[in-house]
Amino acid sequence: MILGTLSLTNFGVYAGTQSIDLAPADRKRPIILIGGLNGSGKTSLLTAIRIALFGKRSIQFHKEQGSYERLLRRFVHDNAQGEASVALSFATYNLGEREDYGICRSWKAKSDGKVQEQFEATRNGLHDQVLTTTWDDFIDALLPASIAHLFFFDGETVGEMANAEGAQSLLRTGVSALLGIDMLDRLNEDLAFLIQKRSKESQDSETKAKLASLEQDLQDLARQKGELESEKATADEELAALTVRFTEADNRLKETGASLFLERKSLGEELQSAKTDFEAVQAELVELAAGPLPLALVPDLLADVREQDQKEQQALQSNLILDVLEQRDEQILSLLTGTPEASIKAISSFLQGDREKRKQLASEEVYLHLTPEAQELLSELDEVLKQEISKAGELVVRYEQAEERLRNAERKLAMVPPEANVADVIQQRVKVQKDVQAAMDRCTNLAKKVEQNAGIITFRQAERDRIIRRLGAAQVEGNEGARIVRYANKARTILDAFSGRVLERAISNLEELILKSLEQLLRKEDYITGLHIDRGSFALTLRYRDGQELDLDRLSAGESQLVIIAILWGLKKASGRPLPVIIDTPLGRLDSHHRDNLLQNYFPDVSHQVVLLSTDTEVVKEDLPHLQPYLDKSFALEYDSEKQVTTITQGYFHAG
Incomplete structure (x- = not known):
C-alpha cells in the first residue's frame, strides 16, 4: 500500500x-x-x-x-x-x-x-x-483498524508506553490483532455457544441454572467493561484538558515571575554560594599577588639586577686577586733573565694590561651586596614566575566565572516579584496541579478496574467452558444434536492446540524480529543479547550480555522508548504487510x-x-x-x- x-x-x-x-x-x-x-x-x-x-x-x-x-x-x-x-x-x-x-x-x-x-x-x-x-x-x-496503531502512531504515546506495563500491553494487543489470534478466540467462543445451545435438552436444572448465572455474569461484566472503558475515556479526556490548563498555568507562572518567587529560597542559597565562591577566588588572587608574581611586571628591571650582580661579583673577585697578580707578574718577569728583551717587553705589556682590566672591574660601584641565598632565588625566579603566571591565568578564569555567576544570581533575585503580585497565579497553579494529580489517580484506578474486569471475564469464560465440555462429553450417541456437540468439542480441542502452537511459533518468531530490530536501534555490541516474551502474560524480559535478566524499567528513558519502537518494528515485520x-x-x-x-x-x-x-x-x-x-x-x-x-x-x- x-x-x-x-x-x-x-x-x-x-x-x-x-x-x-x-x-x-x-x-x-x-x-x-x-x-x-x-x-x-x-x-x-x-x-x-x-x-x-x-x-x-x-x-x-x-x-x-x-x-x-x-x-x-x-x-x-x-x-x-x-x-x-x-x-x-x-x-x-x-x-x-x-x-x-x-x-x-x-x-x-x-x-x-x-x-x-x-x-x-x-x-x-x-x-x-x-x-x-x-x-x-x-x-x-x-x-485492519485493529492494527492501524502499529503503523500510524504518535511518538509521545511511545514515550508514555516506555515501561514494562506498556510493552506488555502492546505485545498482547499486537500479537492478538496482527497475527490473527483474536480470530481463533472468536471462533472458539462461537463453538462454545453452539455446544451450549445444542446441549440444552440434556441439561439438568442445576446445570441450566449455573450456565444461566454464568451467562448473566458475562453479560453484566461485558456491560461493566463498556461502562468502565467509557468512564476511563472520559477520565483520559479530562486529564488531557487539565494537562493543557496546567501548562497554561505554568506558562503564566513564568510570564509573571511567580516561578522565581517560588524559587526565592533556592535563589537566595544560590546567591550565597556564588558569593562564597567569588570571595574564595578573590582571596586566592590576593594571596598570589602578595608573592613574587608582581615581579613579572618588571622583566627589564630583573634583567638589570642580574647584570649588576654579575658585575659586583667580578669586582669582588678582582679586588681579591690584584695584589696577588702583581707579585705573580714580578716573579714571572724575574724568571725571564736571558730572554730576548723584545719578548720580555711583550710579556710585561700583556700582564700589565690584564691587571688594568681587573682594576677597572674592581672600580665598579657595589650597592646590591646580594647574599648567596638571594642569588639562588634570583636564578630560580624565571621558573617560579612562569608557574605563578599560569596559576594566575587559571584564577582569572575562575574569577570571571564566579563573578558572572554572582551577577546572574543577584539579577534573578532582584527579579523576584512581591508575594502580593503573584499570589493568585501561584494559587491557581497549585489548584490545577492538584486537579491533574486527582485526574491521574482516577485514570490509574480506572485502568486497574478495567484490568480486573478483564481477568474476571476470563475466569468466568473458563468456568463456563468447563461446564460446556462436560456437557459435550455426556451427550448420548445417535442424536443429531449430540453429534454436533461432539464434533464441536473436538473442534475446540483441536483449536486450542492449534492456537497454542500458532501462538508459540508466532512469539518465537517475534522474539527474533524484535531482538534484531533492537540491535539495529541501540547499536551497542552485545549490550542486549536476548529477550523473552511470556506466552501467558506477554511480559517482556531482556537478557544482558552476561546472561542476567534485565527488566525494562531498569533501562534509561531513551532506551525504553527504543524498546517500544523495536516492538512496533518487530510486529510490522511479523505481519508481512507492505504498509x-x-x-x-x-x-x-x-x-x-x-x-x-x-x-x-x-x-x-x-x-x-x-x-x-x-x-x-x-x-x-x-x-x-x-x-x-x-x-x-x-x-x-x-x-x-x-x-x-x-x-x-x-x-x-x-x-x-
Missing part, C-alpha cells in the same frame, strides 16, 4: 481545499518530512487519514473518546458553515498489477447537532458502488544519541513509505544531513495566527 494525495477541505485549521502528495517518487528515498509548530495542524493530517480510511472506527485512536459525530464536528473549520471533507488516494499491487484507489469522506453538521456523512470509493478512476458499500471489509483485508508508516512527533523526548539512532537506523528502513510529522525542535537543521539520502520531499505547515489558518508549503521550515 502506498499513500498518495491527501486533500483536506475545511478540515481543522485547513481552510478551503489544500492537498499534499505523500507518495515518494524514488523507492530509495522513502521518507516524506512534514514540519509544523504546535497547533499548526500536524496531528490533524494523521487524524484526517484515519477518518478517511476507518470512518467511525477512527474514534478508537483518539484520547478524547466520545461520539464519532463529535469528532467530525470538532474538525470542521470555523468558517466552513458546518461542511468539511477529507479525500485520500492510494495504490496497491496484486500479483504485480497496480490498482489505484480513491476515497472521499464528507460531512455536514446540521443545526440540530447531528452530522450527515457521505462516503465514496473509486477504483482505477471509476466510481465503485460495491467497494463503497463494503469499504470496511475491504480496508480490513488491507489494513506505510506514519509517525507524529517522531523523536518525542529522546536525547541526541537515541535521536541519531532513529534518524540513521530506523526511519530509512522501517517501511517503503515513511511520513514524519515533526516540530522544529525534533528534526532540527543538524539532523537533515542524516535524513537527506532517504528524503524524497518535505513540506512545512505555515500557521497564520490572525486568520487561524494553516497553509501547506514546499520545504521543511524553508530548509528544503
Whole structure:
C-alpha cells in the first residue's frame, strides 16, 4: 500500500481545499518530512487519514473518546458553515498489477447537532458502488483498524508506553490483532455457544441454572467493561484538558515571575554560594599577588639586577686577586733573565694590561651586596614566575566565572516579584496541579478496574467452558444434536492446540524480529543479547550480555522508548504487510544519541513509505544531513495566527 494525495477541505485549521502528495517518487528515498509548530495542524493530517480510511472506527485512536459525530464536528473549520471533507488516494499491487484507489469522506453538521456523512470509493478512476458499500471489509483485508496503531502512531504515546506495563500491553494487543489470534478466540467462543445451545435438552436444572448465572455474569461484566472503558475515556479526556490548563498555568507562572518567587529560597542559597565562591577566588588572587608574581611586571628591571650582580661579583673577585697578580707578574718577569728583551717587553705589556682590566672591574660601584641565598632565588625566579603566571591565568578564569555567576544570581533575585503580585497565579497553579494529580489517580484506578474486569471475564469464560465440555462429553450417541456437540468439542480441542502452537511459533518468531530490530536501534555490541516474551502474560524480559535478566524499567528513558519502537518494528515485520508508516512527533523526548539512532537506523528502513510529522525542535537543521539520502520531499505547515489558518508549503521550515 502506498499513500498518495491527501486533500483536506475545511478540515481543522485547513481552510478551503489544500492537498499534499505523500507518495515518494524514488523507492530509495522513502521518507516524506512534514514540519509544523504546535497547533499548526500536524496531528490533524494523521487524524484526517484515519477518518478517511476507518470512518467511525477512527474514534478508537483518539484520547478524547466520545461520539464519532463529535469528532467530525470538532474538525470542521470555523468558517466552513458546518461542511468539511477529507479525500485520500492510494495504490496497491496484486500479483504485480497496480490498482489505484480513491476515497472521499464528507460531512455536514446540521443545526440540530447531528452530522450527515457521505462516503465514496473509486477504483482505477471509476466510481465503485460495491467497494463503497463494503469499504470496511475491504480496508480490513488491507489494513485492519485493529492494527492501524502499529503503523500510524504518535511518538509521545511511545514515550508514555516506555515501561514494562506498556510493552506488555502492546505485545498482547499486537500479537492478538496482527497475527490473527483474536480470530481463533472468536471462533472458539462461537463453538462454545453452539455446544451450549445444542446441549440444552440434556441439561439438568442445576446445570441450566449455573450456565444461566454464568451467562448473566458475562453479560453484566461485558456491560461493566463498556461502562468502565467509557468512564476511563472520559477520565483520559479530562486529564488531557487539565494537562493543557496546567501548562497554561505554568506558562503564566513564568510570564509573571511567580516561578522565581517560588524559587526565592533556592535563589537566595544560590546567591550565597556564588558569593562564597567569588570571595574564595578573590582571596586566592590576593594571596598570589602578595608573592613574587608582581615581579613579572618588571622583566627589564630583573634583567638589570642580574647584570649588576654579575658585575659586583667580578669586582669582588678582582679586588681579591690584584695584589696577588702583581707579585705573580714580578716573579714571572724575574724568571725571564736571558730572554730576548723584545719578548720580555711583550710579556710585561700583556700582564700589565690584564691587571688594568681587573682594576677597572674592581672600580665598579657595589650597592646590591646580594647574599648567596638571594642569588639562588634570583636564578630560580624565571621558573617560579612562569608557574605563578599560569596559576594566575587559571584564577582569572575562575574569577570571571564566579563573578558572572554572582551577577546572574543577584539579577534573578532582584527579579523576584512581591508575594502580593503573584499570589493568585501561584494559587491557581497549585489548584490545577492538584486537579491533574486527582485526574491521574482516577485514570490509574480506572485502568486497574478495567484490568480486573478483564481477568474476571476470563475466569468466568473458563468456568463456563468447563461446564460446556462436560456437557459435550455426556451427550448420548445417535442424536443429531449430540453429534454436533461432539464434533464441536473436538473442534475446540483441536483449536486450542492449534492456537497454542500458532501462538508459540508466532512469539518465537517475534522474539527474533524484535531482538534484531533492537540491535539495529541501540547499536551497542552485545549490550542486549536476548529477550523473552511470556506466552501467558506477554511480559517482556531482556537478557544482558552476561546472561542476567534485565527488566525494562531498569533501562534509561531513551532506551525504553527504543524498546517500544523495536516492538512496533518487530510486529510490522511479523505481519508481512507492505504498509506505510506514519509517525507524529517522531523523536518525542529522546536525547541526541537515541535521536541519531532513529534518524540513521530506523526511519530509512522501517517501511517503503515513511511520513514524519515533526516540530522544529525534533528534526532540527543538524539532523537533515542524516535524513537527506532517504528524503524524497518535505513540506512545512505555515500557521497564520490572525486568520487561524494553516497553509501547506514546499520545504521543511524553508530548509528544503
